[in-house]
Amino acid sequence: MFRIGDFSRLCLVPVSALRYYDELGLLKPTRVDSATGYRYYSASQLPRLNRLLALKDMGLSLEQIARLLDDNLTPEQIRGMLKIKQVELQQQLEEGQIRLGRIEAWLEQFEQENNMPDYDVIIKKVAPLRVAEVRGVAPAMDKLGPTLDGLFDEVMGYIARQGAKMVEPSITVYYDQEMCDRDINVGASISYEASTLPDTDRVKTVELPGFDKMASVIHRGSFATLHQAYEAISKWLEANGYRVNGPSRELNLEYERGGDQSKFVTEIQFPVEKA
Amino acid sequence: MFRIGDFSRLCLVPVSALRYYDELGLLKPTRVDSATGYRYYSASQLPRLNRLLALKDMGLSLEQIARLLDDNLTPEQIRGMLKIKQVELQQQLEEGQIRLGRIEAWLEQFEQENNMPDYDVIIKKVAPLRVAEVRGVAPAMDKLGPTLDGLFDEVMGYIARQGAKMVEPSITVYYDQEMCDRDINVGASISYEASTLPDTDRVKTVELPGFDKMASVIHRGSFATLHQAYEAISKWLEANGYRVNGPSRELNLEYERGGDQSKFVTEIQFPVEKA
DNA sequence: ATTGACTCTCAAGCAACTTGAGGGTGTAGG
DNA sequence: CCTACACCCTCAAGTTGCTTGAGAGTCAAT
Numbered sequence: 344m345f346r347i348g349d350f351s352r353l354c355l356v357p358v359s360a361l362r363y364y365d366e367l368g369l370l371k372p373t374r375v376d377s378a379t380g381y382r383y384y385s386a387s388q389l390p391r392l393n394r395l396l397a398l399k400d401m402g403l404s405l406e407q408i409a410r411l412l413d414d415n416l417t418p419e420q421i422r423g424m425l426k427i428k429q430v431e432l433q434q435q436l437e438e439g440q441i442r443l444g445r446i447e448a449w450l451e452q453f454e455q456e457n458n459m460p461d462y463d464v465i466i467k468k469v470a471p472l473r474v475a476e477v478r479g480v481a482p483a484m485d486k487l488g489p490t491l492d493g494l495f496d497e498v499m500g501y502i503a504r505q506g507a508k509m510v511e512p513s514i515t516v517y518y519d520q521e522m523c524d525r526d527i528n529v530g531a532s533i534s535y536e537a538s539t540l541p542d543t544d545r546v547k548t549v550e551l552p553g554f555d556k557m558a559s560v561i562h563r564g565s566f567a568t569l570h571q572a573y574e575a576i577s578k579w580l581e582a583n584g585y586r587v588n589g590p591s592r593e594l595n596l597e598y599e600r601g602g603d604q605s606k607f608v609t610e611i612q613f614p615v616e617k618a
Numbered sequence: 619m620f621r622i623g624d625f626s627r628l629c630l631v632p633v634s635a636l637r638y639y640d641e642l643g644l645l646k647p648t649r650v651d652s653a654t655g656y657r658y659y660s661a662s663q664l665p666r667l668n669r670l671l672a673l674k675d676m677g678l679s680l681e682q683i684a685r686l687l688d689d690n691l692t693p694e695q696i697r698g699m700l701k702i703k704q705v706e707l708q709q710q711l712e713e714g715q716i717r718l719g720r721i722e723a724w725l726e727q728f729e730q731e732n733n734m735p736d737y738d739v740i741i742k743k744v745a746p747l748r749v750a751e752v753r754g755v756a757p758a759m760d761k762l763g764p765t766l767d768g769l770f771d772e773v774m775g776y777i778a779r780q781g782a783k784m785v786e787p788s789i790t791v792y793y794d795q796e797m798c799d800r801d802i803n804v805g806a807s808i809s810y811e812a813s814t815l816p817d818t819d820r821v822k823t824v825e826l827p828g829f830d831k832m833a834s835v836i837h838r839g840s841f842a843t844l845h846q847a848y849e850a851i852s853k854w855l856e857a858n859g860y861r862v863n864g865p866s867r868e869l870n871l872e873y874e875r876g877g878d879q880s881k882f883v884t885e886i887q888f889p890v891e892k893a
Numbered sequence: 894a895t896t897g898a899c900t901c902t903c904a905a906g907c908a909a910c911t912t913g914a915g916g917g918t919g920t921a922g923g
Numbered sequence: 924c925c926t927a928c929a930c931c932c933t934c935a936a937g938t939t940g941c942t943t944g945a946g947a948g949t950c951a952a953t
Binding site: 349353355385386387389390393394396397400401402418421422425426428429432433435436439440442443445446447449450453457458459463464465466467468469511512559560561563596597606608610 | 668697786836871
């Protein structure tokens with residue numbers, strides 16, 4: 344019979360942890376002096392404690408361990424729990440790899456510019472969104488602004504005529520597979536609040552698909568410098584091993600036609616997959 | 619200006635998290651209505667939030683992020699923080715690999731025996747230990763018991779004559795590089811409580827070295843079945859890619875000469891390194 | 894009898910939020 | 924103008940696997 348301190352030295356588990364395991368019922372002392380409350384452990388409890396530690400080392404929670412140790416589960420159930428844990432662990436490892444890649448890419452960029460990067464790319468999941476959209480083609484890059492203005496006027500007018508309510512933000516979708524600077528296929532989309540709206544020749548209601556992995560970057564200021572954001576996101580995607588797998592979008596989070604361009608906020612989104 | 623719910627939909631961060639970031643001072647709303655307490659955010663706060671999320675994705679704590687965002691650290695300091703985090707992450711990944719290996723080994727064993735393994739191997743760190751030791755050679759496996767009994771008698775007698783106090787448990791050290799079944803080099807060691815004890819011809823005070831990685835397994839019951847524990851630990855070490863790099867030990871955690879063998883508890887320890 | 898090492902039982906703290914209770918706001922429809 | 928109803932607020936407590944600390948009792952030796 345060992346007192347808790349001696350047992351702790353024996354198994355190299357802190358006294359506080361032993362008391363905690365007692366409280367959870369994971370490892371009750373063989374005997375507890377009812378007068379003093381002192382816990383007494385015996386060496387024959389070490390196998391159980393070791394199994395506990397082994398399972399903990401595999402990443403199981405104490406609650407799961409309790410079930411493994413006490414409820415007499417069938418071997419099949421136990422195998423199942425471990426298999427699940429295995430998959431979980433593998434996912435965690437992959438995430439860790441991704442994290443590490445991110446940090447490396449950041450450090451690299453840091454070396455180049457010797458300062459914090461101006462743009463931060465994050466990956467998020469976006470839900471599908473029902474919008475009213477007008478498509479059009481801008482003959483050249485420098486006609487893109489006016490073209491879009493026209494398209495958005497059409498959508499906004501249409502939604503207003505239907506008596507529906509526009510929902511921020513307005514979204515530009517770039518449907519070209521490759522970046523080209525002439526004959527750019529774009530869609531001007533605005534989300535609305537209404538059950539169904541009839542399509543017209545020009546305006547269609549479509550569902551912008553959702554994506555599990557959407558790379559996103561925020562640009563603040565004039566559209567004239569938007570290309571910097573595009574450069575940043577492209578570089579990042581390459582460095583982190585992602586590939587674009589769908590049409591990109593621009594969300595006008597803060598925008599007013601003819602307003603102060605320095606106040607504009609635009610989000611650029613690229614649906615991506617791991618290369 | 620967005621209310622918290624709209625802003626939350628925009629950036630895909632839960633409302634509760636936004637409130638939490640406000641509380642920590644990580645992302646204060648642009649305006650808080652002093653009458654109602656309503657938080658109002660603007661789109662121009664998204665870059666900061668995105669940087670926050672990007673850093674969080676790299677595994678930094680919110681406290682670290684706060685320092686990165688607010689205290690204007692030199693680029694060098696920032697680089698340093700990320701480098702440290704990088705190393706941390708790499709270590710975590712390695713640990714994860716090890717965990718995964720453990721779980722796989724367990725599952726494999728499970729397939730073979732179709733039940734939970736009888737022995738759980740754990741890796742722990744043991745500190746150096748000052749002991750009094752007598753070395754001897756057992757001519758053959760079946761003489762090991764009596765040989766050790768004699769050696770332990772010598773050590774115990776010596777310690778008693780010196781007026782020192784024995785400290786549990788008694789330890790057998792196996793000094794042979796390879797397992798052989800004749801002429802086995804063993805040491806019978808017992809830790810004691812005293813500043814210094816003089817060496818004699820037979821009894822030496824030595825320091826059993828500490829090891830960062832000690833593979834340990836607990837055997838319960840007669841010494842006759844101890845080989846099963848050895849088999850289990852050997853298999854485990856092979857499956858998990860460890861190599862023995864020092865003399866093994868047996869710790870008699872529960873033992874009484876001539877006592878009920880079924881009550882014995884013995885710990886087997888192998889110092890190891892990753893192969 | 895006293896010292897010093899040990900033990901006990903709470904309670905609180907860590908990180909990064911989430912959940913819920915209890916109560917005030919904002920606005921659209923009747 | 925009143926009433927839903929969705930939204931917002933604050934504050935407290937829960938999550939995991941313990942650790943740390945306060946305040947008090949216990950054990951063995953001197």
